[in-house]
Amino acid sequence: GEDVEQSLFLSVREGDSSVINCTYTDSSSTYLYWYKQEPGAGLQLLTYIFSNMDMKQDQRLTVLLNKKDKHLSLRIADTQTGDSAIYFCAEQDYGQNFVFGPGTRLSVLP
Amino acid sequence: EAGVVQSPRYKIIEKKQPVAFWCNPISGHNTLYWYRQNLGQGPELLIRYENEEAVDDSQLPKDRFSAERLKGVDSTLKIQPAELGDSAVYLCASRFPGDGTEAFFGQGTRLTVV
Numbered sequence: 199g200e201d202v203e204q205s206l207f208l209s210v211r212e213g214d215s216s217v218i219n220c221t222y223t224d225s226s227s228t229y230l231y232w233y234k235q236e237p238g239a240g241l242q243l244l245t246y247i248f249s250n251m252d253m254k255q256d257q258r259l260t261v262l263l264n265k266k267d268k269h270l271s272l273r274i275a276d277t278q279t280g281d282s283a284i285y286f287c288a289e290q291d292y293g294q295n296f297v298f299g300p301g302t303r304l305s306v307l308p
Numbered sequence: 309e310a311g312v313v314q315s316p317r318y319k320i321i322e323k324k325q326p327v328a329f330w331c332n333p334i335s336g337h338n339t340l341y342w343y344r345q346n347l348g349q350g351p352e353l354l355i356r357y358e359n360e361e362a363v364d365d366s367q368l369p370k371d372r373f374s375a376e377r378l379k380g381v382d383s384t385l386k387i388q389p390a391e392l393g394d395s396a397v398y399l400c401a402s403r404f405p406g407d408g409t410e411a412f413f414g415q416g417t418r419l420t421v422v
Contacts, residue, residue, distance in 0.1 A: 202350070229408045240312070240399060240413035241351070248408065286350050293364055294339070296401075296411060298350030 200224040200291050202299035209305045216274040218302045220287030223268065227289040230263060231296070232272045235284045244272070244285075274304075282306045310334070312414035314400050320420045326388035329417045333381070333402030340377060341411065342385050343399040351399055357383065358405065390421045 201223045210216045222230070228249050233241040247254045247261045247270075254261045260273040274281055284301040291297055313332040321327050333340050338359050343351035354373065356364040359380035368375065372391070377383040387394055397418050403411040 233413075238415070240415045241401075242413070243410045246408065246410075288350075290408075293356070294405070295341070295353050295356055295364060296343075296351075298352070300348070300350050 200297045202287055202297055204287055204299040204302045207303050210277050211307050214277055216277045218272045218285050220270040220299055221268055222289045224289055226292055229290040230270050231288040233286040277306050279306045312400055312402055312412050314414035314417055318418050321390055323392055323421050324389040327390050329385045329398050331383045331400030334412055337402035339403045339405050340383050341401040345397040392421050395421045
């Protein structure tokens with residue numbers, strides 16, 4: 199079946215850029231997503247990218263997609279303490295289900 | 309507009325007892341998902357509905373789990389009997405059908421089985 203992998207932890211200083219990486223296995227994925235989860239809350243969509251794109255920028259967020267290597271990354275510029283959360287990479291499979299990675303816990307140090 | 313509403317937020321039950329979770333999706337969202345999120349892991353699909361039809365329940369443990377979505381709106385997820393390993397957060401999500409549309413998640417129900 200489909201599999202999505204992420205590193206589990208990332209720690210950065212406030213004001214630095216954060217880069218969260220993800221790899222996936224389903225080459226037929228049409229859309230790839232980044233969700234954010236804060237403590238005790240549900241998942242909030244941050245951004246998504248269509249599989250025929252290689253980059254998407256939305257304010258402080260930049261998504262890069264390398265479809266050949268099945269690698270997705272999320273860059274957060276000027277990281278703030280409010281960005282501390284768990285970030286999930288997800289792919290939409292052929293059945294329109296979302297397959298999530300294990301999540302990357304981002305800690306922003308003052 | 310209200311988001312996806314789930315209740316209860318928290319539930320503590322003894323093993324072997326039944327439990328039910330309720331989800332009210334966003335109005336007009338035909339697609340509804342139930343996901344289970346174990347501690348420290350990403351959500352895993354249990355079941356997906358298109359209107360009132362369960363179109364993917366391949367990962368639902370049918371010996372103890374059941375779900376329904378009467379009239380294609382609200383949905384309930386039931387576990388009977390609950391086991392210790394069922395302790396997790398149960399998330400409901402809804403979306404308009406089609407590629408690339410956003411799935412909106414509820415806050416989840418945190419189940420603790422003791």
